[in-house]
Amino acid sequence: MNPVYKSGFSIANYHNVSDIYRQIEGLISQPIRPIHREEMEAYLQNFEKKYASSKPVIEQAMQYIPGGVQHNLAFNYPFPIVFDRAEGAYLYDKDGNRHIDFLQAGGPTVLGSNYPAVKEKILHLIEHTGPSTGLFHEYELKIARFICEHMPGVDMFRMLGSGTEACMAAIRVARLATGKKNIIKMGGGYHGWSDSLVYALRIPGTAGFDAHGIPRASRKYTQEAFPNDIKSLERRLRRNKLTGKGTAAVIVEPMGTESGTRPVDFEHNRQIRELCDRYGALLIFDEVVTAFRIGISGAQGYFGVKPDLTVFGKVVAGGYPAAGGLGGSRDLMEYLAAGLQTGKKRAMVGGTMAANPLSSAAGYYTLMEIKKQGACEKAGAAGDRLTQGLQKMISSMDLPFVAYNQGSICHLETTGTMFLPINMKKFWTIPKTLKEIKIRKHMMEEMGAAYMMEGIVTLAGSRMYTSMADTDEVIDEALEGFERVFKKMI
Numbered sequence: 001m002n003p004v005y006k007s008g009f010s011i012a013n014y015h016n017v018s019d020i021y022r023q024i025e026g027l028i029s030q031p032i033r034p035i036h037r038e039e040m041e042a043y044l045q046n047f048e049k050k051y052a053s054s055k056p057v058i059e060q061a062m063q064y065i066p067g068g069v070q071h072n073l074a075f076n077y078p079f080p081i082v083f084d085r086a087e088g089a090y091l092y093d094k095d096g097n098r099h100i101d102f103l104q105a106g107g108p109t110v111l112g113s114n115y116p117a118v119k120e121k122i123l124h125l126i127e128h129t130g131p132s133t134g135l136f137h138e139y140e141l142k143i144a145r146f147i148c149e150h151m152p153g154v155d156m157f158r159m160l161g162s163g164t165e166a167c168m169a170a171i172r173v174a175r176l177a178t179g180k181k182n183i184i185k186m187g188g189g190y191h192g193w194s195d196s197l198v199y200a201l202r203i204p205g206t207a208g209f210d211a212h213g214i215p216r217a218s219r220k221y222t223q224e225a226f227p228n229d230i231k232s233l234e235r236r237l238r239r240n241k242l243t244g245k246g247t248a249a250v251i252v253e254p255m256g257t258e259s260g261t262r263p264v265d266f267e268h269n270r271q272i273r274e275l276c277d278r279y280g281a282l283l284i285f286d287e288v289v290t291a292f293r294i295g296i297s298g299a300q301g302y303f304g305v306k307p308d309l310t311v312f313g314k315v316v317a318g319g320y321p322a323a324g325g326l327g328g329s330r331d332l333m334e335y336l337a338a339g340l341q342t343g344k345k346r347a348m349v350g351g352t353m354a355a356n357p358l359s360s361a362a363g364y365y366t367l368m369e370i371k372k373q374g375a376c377e378k379a380g381a382a383g384d385r386l387t388q389g390l391q392k393m394i395s396s397m398d399l400p401f402v403a404y405n406q407g408s409i410c411h412l413e414t415t416g417t418m419f420l421p422i423n424m425k426k427f428w429t430i431p432k433t434l435k436e437i438k439i440r441k442h443m444m445e446e447m448g449a450a451y452m453m454e455g456i457v458t459l460a461g462s463r464m465y466t467s468m469a470d471t472d473e474v475i476d477e478a479l480e481g482f483e484r485v486f487k488k489m490i
């Protein structure tokens with residue numbers, strides 16, 4: 001069932017989920033269709049020239065930084081680019097090339113980069129207080145109150161240093177509150193890199209496949225259900241009940257794993273809520289991406305489903321450092337009270353830089369501005385324009401691609417898609433699948449490089465976040481860039 005239009009949200013029309021999965025099935029069954037070799041070679045040659053000043057810096061960085069860059073999202077092919085200016089919809093590199101920014105620092109900048117009204121407040125704060133004191137600053141109250149007033153499932157809010165930390169805190173509180181240990185996540189989902197949550201990453205069904213350097217014991221109580229498959233979740237919950245061990249929590253990204261890359265039916269979250277209630281498990285919404293991007297009341301406001309605990313990150317500090325937090329009902333959040341309370345069990349959390357004045361103020365003013373400017377709706381309209389433009393081109397050029405979006409979160413899956421299933425039970429098929437994944441991953445790296453050459457920064461060539469700064473002109477310019485790339489594939 002599709003919802004009626006709700007104002008104030010990034011999503012105007014909820015997509016048809018079965019149609020998207022059907023199209024993606026079609027992609028998986030096809031051989032890859034990359035950019036024509038000679039055209040790609042030309043891009044790569046020109047890449048060297050266009051980004052001539054970046055290359056020597058990265059070569060030096062390779063000596064001092066593992067892999068040459070500090071941030072997972074900065075691993076661009078054929079080499080990372082040094083960016084030194086960000087403004088509104090654009091990013092500028094060391095050679096002065098202008099790019100349309102659909103990476104958005106991984107999602108936090110719904111207002112566009114370096115939004116002036118927030119920057120001014122931060123500059124004033126730096127002059128007056130500096131970035132941190134370790135003591136209480138009134139901005140902590142301001143941001144907590146704002147979040148509690150706008151997020152349906154949040155009566156109290158604890159600010160932390162990152163989404164990873166906030167996910168750790170969420171499962172700790174859930175285990176303390178329920179007395180159970182098992183945590184169920186959706187296969188393929190990312191909830192940060194803590195020992196117990198590096199489990200079934202990217203590809204559903206892969207369990208501890210990626211958990212290198214993590215003792216088996218750390219993920220003993222982590223389980224996975226399949227994305228958008230309510231029956232697989234119920235099977236897990238039932239099994240946990242029958243063994244007498246129960247389930248502490250189900251943690252999900254409400255738009256679907258990996259920022260909605262694997263989308264969910266509109267009713268899916270409500271069904272999860274019902275199952276959690278029936279089996280006595282807490283429901284944790286990981287809204288690291290969706291909170292204040294889908295709407296000021298998050299995906300929970302959009303779907304009308306109240307989780308027990310909500311994880312925050314990214315937009316909660318408006319693109320400034322130390323972005324994380326946990327919210328929930330008063331009884332649960334009191335497990336996180338600061339200071340030692342003799343005789344009362346509490347979930348230990350901390351962080352020298354957690355809720356520093358800079359992050360608190362940046363988050364507070366960002367949220368105020370998002371609300372005041374209607375930024376979620378504007379960013380969502382830009383995402384719709386981008387996706388519809390891509391869909392039109394895909395259809396007119398008859399390309400084996402799928403474009404879909406949840407407002408300002410846009411996905412462009414090609415034959416380089418990572419939707420390949422790995423069958424862990426048929427272990428003899430794994431090497432062949434891994435080889436296939438490597439080939440597809442390389443195609444995506446090339447796609448990312450081609451978009452970059454056309455002045456568009458994407459997330460791994462397959463995801464684009466739009467912001468309020470993306471006017472119709474910006475989106476149309478981006479579509480022209482995509483078109484130039486697509487023409488090299490027909």
Ligand SMILES: Cc1ncc(COP(=O)(O)O)c(C=O)c1O
Pocket residue numbers: 106161162163164165167190191192193253259286287288289313314323324
């Ligand atoms: C859904 C989700 N949860 C958790 C995290 C981890 O957040 P952080 O990178 O702030 O640790 C991310 C990061 O991308 C995320 O997308």
